[in-house]
Amino acid sequence: MCLGIPAKVIEVDESGQGKVNYLGTKVKANFALLENVKIGDWVILHAGFAISQMNEEEAQETLQILREYAHIKS
């Protein structure tokens, strides 16, 4: 099952282990598949591993596109 909602990194140690906040719950996470993870990053978690860091610029761009569709009348 893919979790589409990103989690926020709250702890990360040198070995690449840490924790994320996923919808208010602290969850263990392994960051071995990512480079330069920092506290505060938004990541996608899958089977205990963070697999992607969210690109904020792209997220904002998609939000902007979606907001424009709110004004289209059928």
Added chain:
Amino acid sequence: MKEFRDKKVIQGLLAEIEKNAATLKKPIKIMEVCGTHTMTIHKYGLKKLLAESGVEMLSGPGCPVCITPNEVHEAAIELVTSRPNFILATFGDMTRVPTKKGSIQTIVPAHGSRVQIVYSPEESLAMARNDPDKEIVFFGVGFETTIPAIAICVKEAYGERLSNYAVLTALWLIPPPLRAIVQAKDIAVQGFLYPGHVSVIIGKEPYRFIAEEFGIPGAIAGFEPGDILLAILSILDQMNTKKAEVANAYARVVKPGGNRQAQVIMAEMLETKDAHWRGLGLIPKSGLKLKKKYAAFDAEVKYDLRIKAGSNDLPGCCCGEVLQGKTSPPQCPLFAKQCNPESPYGPCMVSFEGACLAYYKYTWR
């Protein structure tokens, strides 16, 4: 995230989809490859709303629990019922798949043995470290999204020389069955909604043949209703302009080249093999297995499991047809009768990514 589910946004997107679909021949058949997409499409009522615009969504093979054939489930059952002091660790959905030998949940393990549900393969590795007197086998099922995590665990076990750890692999690649579906021509798929998190790992490139060789449009999609409709809009736009490509409608998470670290660990640990899929049969180079160097951690080698491929499906189950998009779940004679979420008869009713469960929960009544 609220914009991705906002009523006005969704209505606007649907209006635009209707406009873009107007000049195209109906029904427009688009396959959602990923089981989590199937869930979103049914949960938010998009299946019916899109049908009103002439867009017919077909579920694809993107549920790893569903496409793993019964003989592999039976091999896992055989291990934990015949070996003492043995722990079979796996994801929750895997324990409920019915086979001729029962399901992992219903069988009686051998003396001192048990089944352990885990959320991450790392938990199975921790069990092997903490319990050296037990043999641990992780029944590892998954697509490209899950495979790197399993590969990392085997690499660690190899580094630590953990002799009581192995993985029964059911590792599947997404692009090969898409080629098989397109070539079979049983259903004329006109567009593909590519999986979001498989694409996080592999990027855009592995789907390019679908656009270039077969001229079929496609878009990588996220998991919110707004994400899915944006991707469908992109597919319709490609149809209208007759320019098939692999669009990325989930760019906030998917990089065009995928996740490099994940690709490196997969290439280091695993190699392709021809694999049998439920419903789709034998597909060349569609599965992965551990390389020879790591054979000691491959449960199939370690326990000399001779898994014989062939149809071990329970009689009457339509999962095989459902996974190819040939049969819609309510067309199965067992659907909502002998087969329901409380007492599933086939894996597509078990898994939270299964098309039958999605229909049962959200669309059928």
